[in-house]
Amino acid sequence: MAEDPIDLIRLEGDGNSVILRITGKEERKPPTEANALVGEFVVDTAFVRGTLKTWLFPEDLRQWQQALDLLDAGQDIAWREGKRAPWLFIELDEDDDRCQVTIKDYSMSLTTVTVTVPLADAWFDDAYRRLDLVWETWPMIED
Structure with missing residues (x-):
């Protein structure tokens, strides 16, 4: 039975949104390839709308945890920068809650x-x- 999609990242308000929706797990052929989660970035504004498919690995989820910790501490973040996957940057506005x-x-x-x-x-x-x-919905086992 397929699981319902989960929005790992959901930033929205003022008519704009950026979502990273996880739609399932892709079983790959071990031992050379790790299992991955399949997802898509969904961007929606009054000016731009689009989606972009992506795959996430356990390391990406661990790095997202670290990125959340940095954001929570008031720092800007760069997630998955330098990888062959979409990069996500979040820059905080010090004068506003944006x-x-x-x-x-x-x-x-x-x-x-x-x-x-x-x-x-x-x-x-x-x-x-x-x-x-x-993590609970799609456990990803690594060596």
């Missing part, structure tokens, strides 16, 4: 998009809960 979310896709569409969304303190509890839910 952030600039940038997705860069250097490997497929060669497109970069930046969206401004609110980022309230309550968002962090929800973000950690979403990450835990992804």
